[in-house]
Amino acid sequence: MAIQDPVSGVLRLHRPTADVVVGALRGGIPLVLTGLLDAWPIGTPTALIERFGHVKLPRGTNFGDFVQGAFETSTVSSAGCTLPEAMWSAFPFPLFDAVSYAPRQLWAGAARVDRPITKLHRDLQHAFLGHLFGRKRLRIFSPDQRDRLYPSEGYNSYQPCRAEPGYSDLRVFPRLADAVPLEIVLSPGELLVIPIGWFHQVFADDPVFSVSAFLKFEAWQALATAA
């Protein structure tokens, strides 16, 4: 069943097939998917902390200490750090083989009212963002709005923007005034599919916890040419 978000127009699809998702990616259509993360520990970090509290994150802290600090006291964010491989089994990505996905990334952190938790940027691969706790709000902008968003010319694995919608000075970035976002609020258990080239800016209305993975370039090429 497809439900269209009344505000943004983005489609929410319940348990679509992989073919439907490949078709949307081919057409550059973002989707919110429901019913595909039933095996994930949705709802509270307690079970995750019990199971993986001792695992060391790339920043050197234990997963348990980091998540508790982020949720209870501080403004820290994991900012997409690589999720230790020991934890991947708790977050099985649906639709395609596990090896089709690049290393999993962790996006956990405190609520922020003063600024986005992730600044405007776009990625070079199709992104799948599985959401577990809290309300996460995204503004996404279609690729054809590139010139209104002032993307940096020099970039490597992702392309940051020099302008930040809602925050930048319009005298410095005048075309930003014409940029039109689609706003999506992700609830726990939802999987957001962001096709290559879509710009996104992310807000945390609550302490939030998500795990993402890019579809590997070679896997996408095989899928896109198969059907």
Ligand SMILES: O=C(O)CCC(=O)C(=O)O
């Ligand atoms: O959830 C976030 O804060 C950012 C996610 C993101 O940028 C991505 O998955 O590409």
